[in-house]
Amino acid sequence: MIIDPVCGMEVNEKSQYKTMYKGKVYYFCSSYCLKEFQKNPEEYLRGGPKGMPHGH
Template identity: 80%
Template structure:
């Protein structure tokens, strides 16, 4: 699995995951998960952007 926000490799056992449009997305950290949840279409259309600034 690839984190859709930062592009890191993520294990599907990650505790950070969310469902969007019927698909589960996995994240390396709560920061990436929150960034995705704020604007999922941005990451799905444009691809990973690196670690979010928080």
């Protein structure tokens, strides 16, 4: 099971929304969550998912 690190939703590894950060691939439910993660990845990796971001 893969969890979107921004909103906490379960996502499929075939998701088109993904990025690599520090050698690991992260998957997202939407382009919005991907963009939020890219703004400040450490915030989500340290604090965990924050729930549905505003504007999701």
